[in-house]
Amino acid sequence: MKRNKLVLGLLSICAIALCFSCAKSGKSIENKAGTAELAQSTSNSSKIVYVEVDTIFKHYDMALDLGKTFESKSKQLDAELSNKSKTFQGGVQDFQNKVQKGLVTTANAQEIQKQLQAQEQGLYQLREQYQSQLAEEGQVNQRQVLHSIMDYLKEFNKTKGYHYILANSFPSSILYADSTLNITKEVIEGLNAKYKVTKPSSKK
Numbered sequence: 761m762k763r764n765k766l767v768l769g770l771l772s773i774c775a776i777a778l779c780f781s782c783a784k785s786g787k788s789i790e791n792k793a794g795t796a797e798l799a800q801s802t803s804n805s806s807k808i809v810y811v812e813v814d815t816i817f818k819h820y821d822m823a824l825d826l827g828k829t830f831e832s833k834s835k836q837l838d839a840e841l842s843n844k845s846k847t848f849q850g851g852v853q854d855f856q857n858k859v860q861k862g863l864v865t866t867a868n869a870q871e872i873q874k875q876l877q878a879q880e881q882g883l884y885q886l887r888e889q890y891q892s893q894l895a896e897e898g899q900v901n902q903r904q905v906l907h908s909i910m911d912y913l914k915e916f917n918k919t920k921g922y923h924y925i926l927a928n929s930f931p932s933s934i935l936y937a938d939s940t941l942n943i944t945k946e947v948i949e950g951l952n953a954k955y956k957v958t959k960p961s962s963k964k
Contacts, residue, residue: 810926810937811913812944819948822908822955826901833897837890844886848879912951 817823855872858864864872913925925943928934 807920807922808924808926809922809941809943810928810934811947812942813927813929815944816909816948816951817905819952820905820909820955821952822959823901823905825959826905830894830897830901834894837894841883841887841890844883848876848883851879852876908955909947909951912954913947916947916950 855869855876859869917925926934926937928937
């Protein structure tokens with residue numbers, strides 16, 4: 761029953777539309793033209809481009825330099841922790857051998873055991889300290905790169921006049937982007953040219 765009412769309603773609307781189609785044909789054409797003109801105007805006024813953030817981080821010399829420094833620091837801390845761990849393991853094995861051979865008194869064994877436990881706890885704390893330090897430095901490096909990119913884009917856009925410069929990455933809220941709007945390569949070239957003359961090693 762509801763379906764029949766719906767069909768009848770649609771037929772009534774179509775009939776009314778047919779009655780007035782001739783009278784409004786000229787106005788309809790004008791409306792279409794106006795809509796097309798508005799769409800064209802909106803398209804021309806909205807200057808939107810995008811950059812691929814992941815690609816910039818892979819090819820921006822500043823990001824690469826900071827990445828190398830961070831990797832070197834990470835390896836250095838890892839080596840220090842590894843050496844301390846080996847020293848601790850050597851002390852544990854030496855203690856176990858002396859205990860098995862009866863070369864230490866019970867009192868001395870208890871004292872050495874306490875010292876080894878304290879060393880082990882110190883290693884855990886040192887590991888956490890290094891991990892926290894590296895995590896913080898990694899975040900700072902990332903913010904430095906992003907801040908540099910954003911500062912450059914402000915300067916870059918003074919002559920371009922874009923209304924929006926979007927950041928496209930994976931995953932991203934941008935599900936599709938026309939490749940002709942991709943200015944990543946141009947931005948990377950500009951960033952590297954600026955960084956070349958501003959990085960500490962290039963200053964006299």
